[in-house]
Amino acid sequence: MLEQPMLDVQATYVPSVIYRPILPSDLDVLEQIHAKLFPIRYEREFFLNVVNGHGIVSWAAVDIGLNSQSDELIGFVTTRVIAAHDSEIEDLLTSDASRKDATLVYILTLGVVERYRNHGIAGSLVREVTKYASSMTNCRAVYLHVIAYNQPAINFYQKMQFKLIRKLHKFYYIKGRHYDAYLFVYYVNGGRSPCSPLDVLSTAATYIKGLLKLLATKLWKKAEKKSPRWSKCKESSTLLLTQNKRIIGSDNTICQCV
Known part of the structure; x- marks a missing residue:
């Protein structure tokens, strides 16, 4: 034009x-x-x-x-x-x-x-x-x-x-x-x-959210290392999935190895 x-x-x-x-x-x-x-x-x-x-x-x-x-x-x-x-x-x-x-x-x-x-x-x-x-x-x-x-x-x-x-x-x-x-x-x-400013704010919010999630994960892993390797067994009538393995007792008690 x-x-x-x-x-x-x-x-x-x-x-x-x-x-x-x-x-x-x-x-x-x-x-x-x-x-x-x-x-x-x-x-x-x-x-x-x-x-x-x-x-x-x-x-x-x-x-x-x-x-x-x-x-x-x-x-x-x-x-x-x-x-x-x-x-x-x-x-x-x-x-x-x-x-x-x-x-x-x-x-x-x-x-x-x-x-x-x-x-x-x-x-x-x-x-x-x-x-x-x-x-x-x-x-x-x-x-x-x-x-x-x-x-x-x-x-x-x-x-x-x-x-x-x-x-x-x-x-x-x-x-x-x-x-x-x-x-x-x-x-x-x-x-x-x-x-646009709205997209910049949205991107910044997503970045901060991811940063906080990463920080929370690191803190959780740090606390996990300080805790006993075997956690206390809890009775449950539901079969729980675990990251590594699960041990199921005859009374349906599940001890999770984390």
Whole structure:
């Protein structure tokens, strides 16, 4: 995914914005905006899939104007729902989150027309995505890529509570040059990284438990060495299993050799 830097452009016009799915009537404008905002060229098939909802879930930010008569596309976000086990971030999910029916939402493109920036439109579009992901009980995360030189976009996603997980070397190839990318993840519905604080605490608790068990075993063996070799016989009507051997008397008395 690529995002245009969000510049500090002073705007005097305050738009009346609504959010809706991208429609077939948005096709030409959507294609034009992508061409202006992004350094890579998207095929016509991509836009047809977006406007017709073929494997892509999208939201449009639309300025309806002062009289609610116009319907101008000023921003958009496009996403795809994929199976967690087919994704590149399966290793970044806990075993529960990467189960067979778990899904993820991948943000393909996000953009806002320059003169409409600094009105919170990009944030609202991303919130539509995270809300949608949260509504699917089997969805565990929203994720995306940001080209490494796009610092405004990096700052934006960190502000939106996305976690910067890893750097991908030479992820993009644009106009004959390679560019690194950053992978961002926003966990939903209990999805989390295997290295989340909860998992760290769980691992620490398991380690301490094992340590205490080992210590208890050592203390027991130490006390055992100090005790008489033959323990006092106890009468019992039940046959007890022992580590080494058992001696059974005619009166069903069992003496255990420990």
